[in-house]
Amino acid sequence: MRTVTYNPETFDHDVEQARDWFRGRRNLLITTHLRPDGDALGSVFAATDCLRNEGIDCTPYLAESLPDDYQHYTVPGAVCGEDIDLSPFDGLLCLDCANENRLALPPNRSFDDITLPCCNIDHHIDNSRFGHVNVIHAESASTTELLATMFGKFGYPVSPAAATSLILGLVMDTGGFRFNNTTAASFRCAANLVDGGADYTHVMHSMFFNEPMELLRLKGEVFKNLKFAFDGRFVYFSLTPDLLERCGATAEMAEDLIDSVRVIRGVEITCRVQQIDDVTRFSLRSQNPDLPILEIAHKLGGGGHLLAAGATQTGITLEEAEAQLVEYVGELLAR
Structure with missing residues (x-):
């Protein structure tokens, strides 16, 4: 059985480490887990948007083609399933992935093959803390909720498009705020994102009222x-x-x-x-x-x-x- 390594007492320290890690980066490869869900995709798209606005070049990477329901939310420059030259990058940002074996990586590469400094941000309680920097917060209903908290602490502006991606992940991981992982913090986060321009109506329609x-x-x-x-x-x-x-x-x-x-x-x-x-x-x-x-x-x-x-x-x-x-x-x- 996998060991649970989550330690809420280190959260603030871990967030500060992540802030310092981002300050030292110029070109990031951003990835998530295989067969990405709404939280994974929302995390990748929102992080790409916010970090580009901070002057960091970002390339989001997915191992599969983007599901049809999520085409509207993508960002420019996403790479899906293709090989990619890793030499321009100075960091690997892993989002919403509990362990390194589930990462979406370029073909014929494993995590051990990649020598880039790694930041691992996630809300799974059994995350294996595989990054050089790890921000794990199991109380967050979604990784996008965690990212919204972190970007707020960092003072990063969140565009309406990024806010929409963040609320997308929060909506999908809470089942439209129906599941028991939904907390008061989740509602506050959602309200702040809507105030910031998140298109909540479009998210709800595209995800819950659009079945083939x-x-x-x-x-x-x-x-x-x-x-x-x-x-x-x-x-x-x-x-x-x-x-x-x-x-x-x-x-x-x-x-x-x-x-x-x-x-x-x-x-x-x-x-x-x-x-x-x-x-x-x-x-x-x-x-x-x-x-x-x-x-x-x-x-x-x-x-x-x-x-x-x-x-x-x-x-x-x-x-x-x-x-x-x-x-x-x-x-x-x-x-």
């Missing part, structure tokens, strides 16, 4: 085939390439399906199991603070937050994946 018909077909199939265990306290569903093809949907569309399932009355733990070739991905959510599914994610080789986590395994069948999942959930519920 293919996704609705997929939801119908998923709900018809939900699997329940432990007297309805646990529900899970599986996504296969065949199911996606039958519905005309893509894996990208299915990323947030788990949030449609977790609302079922009586359910405490929810999981999406998705298979692509020999790779099986688990996405876990818990409604109960006394049932931290981060423990299950660690057993499966992954990580994340106490109540929202995930893992990836290779070389197992769907039946094997579901069997170990049910076993681990049963152990947690029996405590």
Whole structure:
């Protein structure tokens, strides 16, 4: 099981270290985790905008093409999936990534291959602190909330475009301020961003009122085939390439399906199991603070937050994946 290294007592010191780190940089490569979500993308786009305004050249890097829903939020100069010459850069800024093995890096490169000074900013409680400078704040509902706090402390101006990217990440990681990671600080942050020009209306419409018909077909199939265990306290569903093809949907569309399932009355733990070739991905959510599914994610080789986590395994069948999942959930519920 991965060691939890988060220490809230060092936060102010870590923020000052980051301020000094940025002051010494002239050209940054900015990245996040593989298969980026709204918080990851919002963090990258907002940081790029703000740091460019501070006179720092920035190149945002993503390992995959940008999902359609996020095309409106991108910044000029983003590199998606291509190789890139690292020699012009004097720093690597990693955002919203809990460990170095999940970083989106140029092809055929690992974190160990990169010798650039690294600043790691994140809100995952089990972050491995892989940077030379690490700012980890698990109380922040999103990494964008953390960045908004830091930019405020630094006195960095936040443009309306950057404010929109910051509120995008906050909205997506709180499920539109519905999830239990939402705090008073989250609402204050959102209000400040809207005051600063964030287009909250566009974010809400594009993220929550803009579903393609293919996704609705997929939801119908998923709900018809939900699997329940432990007297309805646990529900899970599986996504296969065949199911996606039958519905005309893509894996990208299915990323947030788990949030449609977790609302079922009586359910405490929810999981999406998705298979692509020999790779099986688990996405876990818990409604109960006394049932931290981060423990299950660690057993499966992954990580994340106490109540929202995930893992990836290779070389197992769907039946094997579901069997170990049910076993681990049963152990947690029996405590």
